[in-house]
Amino acid sequence: MKLARSFRFALAALALGITGLAQADNYPSRPVTLVVPFPPGGAADTIGRYYAEQLSASLGQPVVVDNKPGAGTAIAAEAVAKAKPDGYTLSLATAGQLAILPNLQKDLRYDPIKDFVPVAVVASVPNVVAVQAGSKIDSLPALIAEAKARPGALSYSSCGNGTLCHLSGELLKHLAGADLLHVPYKGSAPAVTGLLGGEVDVAVDTLTVLAPQIQAGKLKGLVLSSAERSPLLPGVPSATEAGLPGFVASGWFGIVLPKGAAPELVEKLGTAIAVIAKSPQTAERFAQNGISVEQGTPAGFAELIAADGKRWGEVIKAGNITLE
Amino acid sequence: MELFDHLALGLEAAFTLNNLLYCFVGVTLGTLVGVLPGLGPVATIAMLLPITYGLTPSAALIMLSGIYYGAQYGGSTTAILVNLPGESSSVVTCLDGHAMARKGRAGVALAIAAIGSFIAGSLAILLLAAAATPLAEAALKFGPAEYFSLMLLGLVAAIVLAQGDVLKAIAMTLLGLLLGLVGTDVNSGAERFTFGIPELSDGISFVVISMGIFGIAEIIANLERDHAGKAQVARVGSLMPSRDDYRRSWKPILRGTGLGALLGVLPGGGAMLGSFASYMIEKRLAKQPERFGLGAIEGVAGPESANNAGAQTSFIPMLVLGLPSNAVMALMAGAMMIHGIVPGPQVIDERPELFWGLIVSMWLGNLLLLVLNLPLVGIWVRLLAVPYRLLYPSILLFCCIGVYSVNNSLFDVLLTVAFGLLGYLFIKLRCEPAPLLLGYLLGPLMEENLRRAMLLSRGDVTVFFTRPLSLTLLILCALVVLLMLSPRLRATRQVAFSED
Numbered sequence: 001m002k003l004a005r006s007f008r009f010a011l012a013a014l015a016l017g018i019t020g021l022a023q024a025d026n027y028p029s030r031p032v033t034l035v036v037p038f039p040p041g042g043a044a045d046t047i048g049r050y051y052a053e054q055l056s057a058s059l060g061q062p063v064v065v066d067n068k069p070g071a072g073t074a075i076a077a078e079a080v081a082k083a084k085p086d087g088y089t090l091s092l093a094t095a096g097q098l099a100i101l102p103n104l105q106k107d108l109r110y111d112p113i114k115d116f117v118p119v120a121v122v123a124s125v126p127n128v129v130a131v132q133a134g135s136k137i138d139s140l141p142a143l144i145a146e147a148k149a150r151p152g153a154l155s156y157s158s159c160g161n162g163t164l165c166h167l168s169g170e171l172l173k174h175l176a177g178a179d180l181l182h183v184p185y186k187g188s189a190p191a192v193t194g195l196l197g198g199e200v201d202v203a204v205d206t207l208t209v210l211a212p213q214i215q216a217g218k219l220k221g222l223v224l225s226s227a228e229r230s231p232l233l234p235g236v237p238s239a240t241e242a243g244l245p246g247f248v249a250s251g252w253f254g255i256v257l258p259k260g261a262a263p264e265l266v267e268k269l270g271t272a273i274a275v276i277a278k279s280p281q282t283a284e285r286f287a288q289n290g291i292s293v294e295q296g297t298p299a300g301f302a303e304l305i306a307a308d309g310k311r312w313g314e315v316i317k318a319g320n321i322t323l324e
Numbered sequence: 325m326e327l328f329d330h331l332a333l334g335l336e337a338a339f340t341l342n343n344l345l346y347c348f349v350g351v352t353l354g355t356l357v358g359v360l361p362g363l364g365p366v367a368t369i370a371m372l373l374p375i376t377y378g379l380t381p382s383a384a385l386i387m388l389s390g391i392y393y394g395a396q397y398g399g400s401t402t403a404i405l406v407n408l409p410g411e412s413s414s415v416v417t418c419l420d421g422h423a424m425a426r427k428g429r430a431g432v433a434l435a436i437a438a439i440g441s442f443i444a445g446s447l448a449i450l451l452l453a454a455a456a457t458p459l460a461e462a463a464l465k466f467g468p469a470e471y472f473s474l475m476l477l478g479l480v481a482a483i484v485l486a487q488g489d490v491l492k493a494i495a496m497t498l499l500g501l502l503l504g505l506v507g508t509d510v511n512s513g514a515e516r517f518t519f520g521i522p523e524l525s526d527g528i529s530f531v532v533i534s535m536g537i538f539g540i541a542e543i544i545a546n547l548e549r550d551h552a553g554k555a556q557v558a559r560v561g562s563l564m565p566s567r568d569d570y571r572r573s574w575k576p577i578l579r580g581t582g583l584g585a586l587l588g589v590l591p592g593g594g595a596m597l598g599s600f601a602s603y604m605i606e607k608r609l610a611k612q613p614e615r616f617g618l619g620a621i622e623g624v625a626g627p628e629s630a631n632n633a634g635a636q637t638s639f640i641p642m643l644v645l646g647l648p649s650n651a652v653m654a655l656m657a658g659a660m661m662i663h664g665i666v667p668g669p670q671v672i673d674e675r676p677e678l679f680w681g682l683i684v685s686m687w688l689g690n691l692l693l694l695v696l697n698l699p700l701v702g703i704w705v706r707l708l709a710v711p712y713r714l715l716y717p718s719i720l721l722f723c724c725i726g727v728y729s730v731n732n733s734l735f736d737v738l739l740t741v742a743f744g745l746l747g748y749l750f751i752k753l754r755c756e757p758a759p760l761l762l763g764y765l766l767g768p769l770m771e772e773n774l775r776r777a778m779l780l781s782r783g784d785v786t787v788f789f790t791r792p793l794s795l796t797l798l799i800l801c802a803l804v805v806l807l808m809l810s811p812r813l814r815a816t817r818q819v820a821f822s823e824d
Binding site: 039040041042043045046049050053065066067068069070072074075078107109152155161181183185186189190192193196197198199200211212213215216218285288289 | 369370373374377464465466467468508512520522523525526591641645646647648649651654655656657658659661662664666667668669670731732772776779780782
């Protein structure tokens with residue numbers, strides 16, 4: 001009897017094992033994880049959660065957000081780079097993670113090009129340069145003139161050292177030939193509070209955070225780092241209008257898979273994401289927070305990562321920006 | 325008066341059956357979360373964010389905020405019963421609250437904490453309703469120089485917190501400062517003391533240190549002290565505060581409310597400062613300061629009121645300016661975004677029923693919490709009678725779950741164990757952990773603000789003395805140091821703690 005029992009167990013175990021093979025055909029057959037490299041409650045997290053919710057509906061399996069904040073998105077990137085490429089781990093990736101951090105940190109444990117398979121860009125947010133409502137500076141030329149007249153006298157706040165806000169500020173300085181003192185804060189909220197309180201003269205931060213303040217009249221927007229004006233801030237000129245086309249830069253968000261993911265997987269996800277991106281509900285939901293919906297192909301995303309990596313690398317070198 | 329109109333609008337919004345239900349759910353969940361050591365409102369709110377998709381924005385915000393201030397009520401419970409601070413603001417409650425529990429007065433401590441919190445919450449909400457915008461604007465006047473001076477004051481006065489050797493207290497504070505330095509420097513982005521471990525690049529989390537030094541170390545020490553595993557606590561006395569207790573407590577409650585409410589508005593770390601400040605002021609003002617640390621009810625009434633008042637007023641920067649001042653507020657802002665509301669200065673004008681409904685339901689929540697917690701005091705106290713050999717594994721389990729829940733990181737749990745061993749060492753060496761925690765909390769903030777103030781003043785040190793508010797705080801600092809050095813005070817300390 002003992003022999004027969006163990007034989008039955010073995011058969012059962014074998015049968016269970018074989019079911020694993022079935023996954024390849026009906027992906028997804030269990031919940032999927034979407035890693036978000038930020039703590040819950042910010043713009044990035046909102047984008048991630050929105051896509052998780054929509055993908056759950058379209059893929060038929062729950063997509064669960066896993067917040068892995070830390071080390072400026074490096075912890076999440078490392079975790080995803082090491083994950084299995086079976087399609088059950090996706091990640092929200094940002095410009096900071098894939099284009100900026102690799103240029104700043106020499107000992108990163110992931111490679112932005114080799115360790116990930118880009119699926120699609122999903123959103124982008126431009127930056128705004130803002131001053132206090134009562135400031136005597138009321139346009140970008142005025143800011144540049146003031147900065148040139150008194151080099152180093154004006155200060156600008158950013159949401160952190162090595163973040164896109166910081167690098168946008170440095171880009172502006174580089175393009176305009178102006179010298180402003182950089183004052184880093186721990187996040188967008190303290191950086192904008194610093195401007196509201198008058199500790200700094202200028203703030204460079206995302207449209208999402210600055211739009212409500214400018215709309216309420218507490219701050220003035222000088223320029224938007226995009227090619228066109230935003231419907232949220234009709235009075236703020238775009239970078240091209242202001243004569244600085246080189247200032248056009250956005251913080252983008254995209255979805256990536258770990259390296260080695262099968263092309264069919266990439267295509268299936270890419271199609272699902274494209275459908276969500278095209279829906280008017282998405283446009284509406286993102287628009288009020290100043291987030292632009294982006295659509296693209298995996299190849300296009302790969303190009304964007306490479307191009308931005310080069311671009312920000314130049315800004316970092318030109319501005320001598322280090323993390324030391 | 326406009327205020328009454330607003331409050332009427334709020335009452336209408338808050339008293340719908342839906343919102344009442346979610347208020348109840350929120351505060352109950354919050355209390356539970358606060359009681360469980362380690363698991364805090366941040367993790368809970370993060371977990372529940374997706375569930376709020378299907379709710380109305382009002383109900384979502386009401387529930388989530390209920391979790392937050394409910395956790396303040398619950399956090400005092402573990403602090404008093406098992407010397408485990410659930411939140412950074414409950415650290416101070418551990419000192420006298422647990423001492424009272426050891427004397428059999430746990431029920432009184434819990435009751436006074438609940439009553440004080442309710443009074444503080446009500447007054448703070450009134451302040452919030454009447455003066456939210458002016459308070460927010462006033463808080464903006466607090467620049468980095470003022471923050472630095474305020475925190476220096478807090479740090480220097482932390483020596484007063486310690487019961488014993490001044491030298492040991494200074495050493496612990498410095499150690500706490502060093503622990504706070506671990507991580508990434510905000511001004512330069514350089515990593516310090518991280519030894520190349522990425523999990524350390526954002527610093528050591530407060531939960532890790534407090535669970536380790538307070539929780540695990542305490543368990544080790546208790547087990548060592550009593551091998552039989554019997555309960556450590558003296559027989560439980562009456563559950564309700566006596567008239568004498570009330571007489572001693574009402575002034576600390578009012579003072580704590582004022583301090584907590586004002587400090588809570590300051591973006592970044594304000595709420596936790598309130599309870600520390602209240603404890604120090606009560607100790608200064610008490611007729612017999614030697615009682616502090618041994619079970620003085622003022623040491624529970626004041627800080628508990630301060631931390632609840634701070635919890636209510638910390639909503640102000642988020643509601644009025646749209647700029648979250650701590651992790652929980654950032655989550656609330658996120659919840660608003662999920663519901664299509666853009667957090668910002670216009671929320672009050674564009675969605676008044678949301679703003680005022682939230683304010684009124686906060687008061688309702690506080691009332692519900694009082695009603696919930698007072699009868700529960702009896703049950704909590706009975707928990708102390710559970711044999712320790714059953715109690716401590718569950719505490720350990722909850723600590724580990726709590727620590728893991730902060731960052732989903734196993735590394736954090738291992739680090740907690742390491743701190744547990746360190747904490748045990750401290751107990752053996754008779755070093756107080758409270759100054760270490762205060763140093764750890766204030767140190768990084770002090771450094772960030774010191775360097776930012778210097779950066780903005782272009783290297784001019786006199787900025788701390790030329791700004792009036794900063795100067796006032798620094799003068800207070802100097803006074804505290806002088807008082808510490810005065811021989812009369814030293815003599816009193818020697819006499820009072822000669823038994824220690």
